[in-house]
Amino acid sequence: MHSREREELFININPLQTAGRTRAAVRKAVTRYVDGYSVCDACTGILHDIEKPPIKSLTRELAEFLNVDEARTTAGAREAKFMVMHSECRPGDILVLDGNAHYSTHVAASRAGLETVEVPAGPPPFFKITADAYAQTLAEVKARTGKPAALALLTHVDGDYGNLTNAAAIAAVCREAEVPLLLNTAYTTGRMPVDVRALGADFVACSGHKSWGACGPIGVVGAIGEHAAHLFRLDQRFPKKNIELLGCTARGSNIMSLMEALPLVKQRIKRWEEELENARWFAARMEHIGKGGIKLLGDNPTNHDLMRFATPLFHEIGQRQRKKGYFLHKELTDRGITGLKPGQTQWFKMSTYGLSRSQVEYLAQAFEEIAAL
Amino acid sequence: MHSREREELFININPLQTAGRTRAAVRKAVTRYVDGYSVCDACTGILHDIEKPPIKSLTRELAEFLNVDEARTTAGAREAKFMVMHSECRPGDILVLDGNAHYSTHVAASRAGLETVEVPAGPPPFFKITADAYAQTLAEVKARTGKPAALALLTHVDGDYGNLTNAAAIAAVCREAEVPLLLNTAYTTGRMPVDVRALGADFVACSGHKSWGACGPIGVVGAIGEHAAHLFRLDQRFPKKNIELLGCTARGSNIMSLMEALPLVKQRIKRWEEELENARWFAARMEHIGKGGIKLLGDNPTNHDLMRFATPLFHEIGQRQRKKGYFLHKELTDRGITGLKPGQTQWFKMSTYGLSRSQVEYLAQAFEEIAAL
Structure with missing residues (x-):
């Protein structure tokens, strides 16, 4: 079954997918601008200056939305x-980043030739990233090298536990240490209100296909003050062209899909409290169903729709089932629920983003039935 | 009017567009996989290893197709x-490239911090790039710096004149000079047969939305031998992830569109001689119509569907027209032809790619009528 058909027929709880579902207007824009360089017809050399x-x-x-x-x-x-x-650092420079950072953050640092120093996450079951830990790591780097780290990165909400960090406090610590801060909002902007300037970060990275309901791959990068001037510096020989963007980036239907997605995103972030209530209700219900055999990891109560559960109960049930570890995936599929990795029973990640309360109740009921097997 | 509607209703002669038009199967794949991370559902950590x-x-x-x-x-x-x-060079290294290289080649070199040394194109009206000129520039770089350039780049067919370079001869010269060669085939692979190994290049870059009829932005990079091992090296901490690809690149519907485009591409490159005959017939006809006032620039006869004409005749006619320089665009639009930049009359670039002979004849007739105004 193809993805679009699955999105129509199933409740998808894969955290990679829930906030990436497109609406009809987005899909229409993609089809309209599907051919080659179609958005470039009226370009006079600068993609982001195209008026039609x-x-x-x-x-x-986008700049206003992110502030x-x-x-x-x-x-x-x-x-x-x-x-x-690549723009802020030179090979060999130090990047300070949180212990819950996504693999792509580490790979990007490898590609830029950076040494990474991790701010350790706190102990289980919360795995919390704190401003105090950032302050300590930044101080250690300075003590060791005699100068501030070149850059700090904070994963605003991480993809392992859905932990919401105190970005404002961590940004203040970075500012105090004279280290510019890049906020990775792959799981926040597009889902919940984020004011980059108010938080005090210098750069922001966003994922259009993960959290804005746009057709990917597409992202957004933003910057403040002199950081913006440097990040978006122009080529000497081709002075219309941004060097770091290689001239222009998300040309084609992807940028048109983001254009159509933005109005919905602006509306849906206002309902973030409802999303949170749904997630918290669901997590509490799961812990109740599990009677100790299902446990929410990370922030508890959760501050995000992405939730990671330790589920020894389902592992135990799997031992008695004919399909063993695959029983959970099968039982969910039988109930019209998709998005959990087949074979996984000891723990899993899921998301309730975009589901109605009655869908969330249906989900909880499904898990309750499965817990009784 | 949106691009897709224009593609249905007009003959589009914009060289950026002619080989980027999608077929229905491609558009269907885009819609099916339009949602977020839909292709990643069955990923176990390596995008290019996904089986379903x-x-x-x-x-x-792709590797077989490019050889x-x-x-x-x-x-x-x-x-x-x-x-x-970025993978082959260090900041400050020298990149030798042809004088007809695309701006994005120069901007990429700026981003990588490279010094560029140009192999000059020959004199007008042919602007030819030769192996002798490459040999001379490579020798000059070595004489000046005491070592071979870090990398050479050749624009296989350039976007200004549609000149087809002798890639095999230039690759032999680069090999002799011990300089790896990157072949930029944005205007060749997907349109005409290209055998990278037989030509003797070490790397190849391709444009899916320019020349493969895929939904962009998407491209392909290929490499041979130890160059491939280095370019696609893996991260130490995340050993499933390619460093230079940042883990994975064209995730989403774009890669699915390329998958659907490839079978057509494999077929259509077999008809390259027909495409060439159409282009040559058209260019000869234009020069005949112009009586000296329309002149094909670059290779003559042309070796590509992208053609640049110097058109003093149309400039002269524009002086007498109410719409001045905009008359040519208007007259073509009235005849159902699109893709020429409004206001341009002294010269223009166009492409006959994918047009039937009767459409090319219609095009020639339109220009003949306009030349008689």
């Missing part, structure tokens, strides 16, 4: 992160 | 070029 289709307005709107001075689309959040690292 | 949808087969097929040892999708040809430059 209104990419120029989109570019301004940064300048924003541009990229091929994804990882490309946005690499762009900032 | 068959991205693993696609990856193998390289390894190939991967990228966010576009410019990203492929930057990837090779």
